[in-house]
Amino acid sequence: MESNYSEDQPGIIKIFQPYQWFFSSEVASSVLLLFASISAVYLANSFIADTYNHFLHTEISLFAGKYYISKSLVHWINDGLMALFFFTVGLEIKREILVGELASFKQAMLPVVAAIGGMIVPGLIYMFFNYKTPGAGGWAVPMATDIAFSLGAVALFGKRLPVSLRIFLTAFAIADDLGAVIIIAVFYTKNIAWYYVIISLCFVLALVLANLLWIRWLPLYLILGTGTWLAVMGSGFHATIAGVIVALTIPARGKYNTFKFVQEVKSIMDDFKCHDEQCKNKDNILLNEGHLNSVLTLEMACHNVETPLQRLERSLHPWVVYMVLPLFAFGNAGLSFEGMNISAIIHPVSMGIVLGLFIGKPLGITLLSFIAVKTRLASLPDDVKWNQVIGVSMLGGIGFTMSLFIADIAFTSADFLNYAKLGTLSGSMLSLIGGMVFLGFYSRKSGETQ
Structure with missing residues (x-):
């Protein structure tokens, strides 16, 4: 390949x-x-x-x-x-x-x-x-x-x-x-329990609204998805x-589009530049609080894109x-x-x-x-x-x-x-x-x- x-x-x-x-x-x-x-x-x-x-x-x-x-x-x-x-x-x-x-x-x-x-x-x-x-x-x-x-x-x-x-x-x-x-x-699908169908539709509507409201917290989708699964199981489908x-x-x-991600990474790397001789020590990154913060910010940017x-x-x-x-x-x-x-x-x-x-x-x-x-x-x-x-x-x-x-x-x-x-x-x-x-x-x- x-x-x-x-x-x-x-x-x-x-x-x-x-x-x-x-x-x-x-x-x-x-x-x-x-x-x-x-x-x-x-x-x-x-x-x-x-x-x-x-x-x-x-x-x-x-x-x-x-x-x-x-x-x-x-x-x-x-x-x-x-x-x-x-x-x-x-x-x-x-x-x-x-x-x-x-x-x-x-x-x-x-x-x-x-x-x-x-x-x-x-x-x-x-x-x-x-x-x-x-x-x-x-x-x-x-x-x-x-x-x-x-x-x-x-x-x-x-x-x-x-x-x-x-x-x-x-x-x-x-x-x-x-x-x-x-x-x-x-x-x-033979016998349909409409009560559970309505409940499942409510869960699906909540999922759609969460998407439209730009919510990207996956545990919410897990909770609503599990509710949908249980309701569908009871509905007969x-x-x-x-x-x-x-x-x-x-x-x-x-959360980030590609342009925003690129700009964020450039900003992080600009802050990450090192001119001090001490920075050449390969074990020094965890001792430099500024560099550590940059790494964590970069990780968050990757997560958001x-x-x-x-x-x-x-x-x-x-x-x-x-x-x-x-x-x-x-x-x-x-x-x-x-x-x-x-x-x-x-x-x-x-x-x-x-x-x-x-x-x-x-x-x-x-x-x-x-x-x-x-x-x-x-x-x-x-x-x-x-x-x-x-x-x-x-x-x-x-x-x-x-x-x-x-x-x-x-x-x-x-x-x-x-x-x-x-x-x-x-x-x-x-x-x-x-x-x-x-x-x-x-x-x-x-x-x-x-």
């Missing part, structure tokens, strides 16, 4: 562009996700399977006077920790809309259209197998894309694939996540929706990719093979998800991207070829985390949920292998012709 780093400048910290930092952390987390998933499947079929399931369904309660919330551990992971995941997704969506790949109509159209195609076609394939059957409610399961695994697969090709292709994959995966949130809110809503209210401008959105995204993202998602995989990927036979893979639910991910995803993403480019609604990056688009669209069929998440919401039947897990794991694995082989063949072929 390119960066603003020079080997000739010792002591300079390596600086990543937003997409580079996001990409590197997602890639590393895919290893943990894989380990957590394999562990879950092993434990679900081992001699301690009952202990594993009992542990996941241990009741954990929060009390506040006569009020309390009691849920199983796996529900706290799915409703609580995954709300934090969707919060970071919301921050990423807002950043992409403001300054990233979704910042302009022309930039946004290709990944957005690709994401739409990657949701519609898999959904239609699934319904082809499950229309008017008890499994019809799982139509959204094959629509999802797992960012960590798909980016982890692309990383194995190194510089053989253009950076703009990775950005395209990241952008349509983020747009895909936004689509998943909308689908969960609109189609998977899935609690994770609160994560995206709260994220969109987080301020995207700091960084936006709350950037600060939260940078702070939370490692926790999400290295803890939240692996915990989710450990709690939800436990596919039990007890009572299953080879016919389970051809069950309508399993088959609909497998073909939706492995066939529907690349077909939908590539087809609608092609139509968008040919109609000049969007443009393909100069260094990206169509066979590369096909390859990453196949990797877009790695549904995994998001597919398992939607399946847990869509199915109440343990059998159907098991079929959904089987389809998700099988379809994701086929998509991973197919995308890697396809990209490997064409990247090697293009390298030979150069």
Whole structure:
């Protein structure tokens, strides 16, 4: 990856562009996700399977006077920790809309259209197998894309694939996540408690007002955001929706703009100038009160120029990719093979998800991207070829985390949920292998012709 780093400048910290930092952390987390998933499947079929399931369904309660919330551990992971995941997704969506790949109509159209195609076609394939059957409610399961695994697969090709292709994959995966949130809110909400909806709207209004009043004190947003999450949880909407809503209210401008920050730094450095021979002592800075004050003022200026959105995204993202998602995989990927036979893979639910991910995803993403480019609604990056688009669209069929998440919401039947897990794991694995082989063949072929 390119960066603003020079080997000739010792002591300079390596600086990543937003997409580079996001990409590197997602890639590393895919290893943990894989380990957590394999562990879950092993434990679900081992001699301690009952202990594993009992542990996941241990009741954990929060009390506040006569009020309390009691849920199983796996529900706290799915409703609580995954709300934090969707919060970071919301921050990423807002950043992409403001300054990233979704910042302009022309930039946004290709990944957005690709994401739409990657949701519609898999959904239609699934319904082809499950229309008017008890499994019809799982139509959204094959629509999802797992960012960590798909980016982890692309990383194995190194510089053989253009950076703009990775950005395209990241952008349509983020747009895909936004689509998943909308689908969960609109189609998977059954009973609505309007009293809690009104309370949640009051919290959201307070968040918006805090932003408009230029309040940049993050603990206030934490308190109001937690209130929003609890109210949404009680309303009947899935609690994770609160994560995206709260994220969109987080301020995207700091106390200082760039000009004010530069002027502040110049003023601080002017005061910091040292002409005395004593200042050459490298240990003297803490003994000079004026210099120490300048350092603290400079630190405060750096804090004020960084936006709350950037600060939260940078702070939370490692926790999400290295803890939240692996915990989710450990709690939800436990596919039990007890009572299953080879016919389970051809069950309508399993088959609909497998073909939706492995066939529907690349077909939908590539087809609608092609139509968008040919109609000049969007443009393909100069260094990206169509066979590369096909390859990453196949990797877009790695549904995994998001597919398992939607399946847990869509199915109440343990059998159907098991079929959904089987389809998700099988379809994701086929998509991973197919995308890697396809990209490997064409990247090697293009390298030979150069």
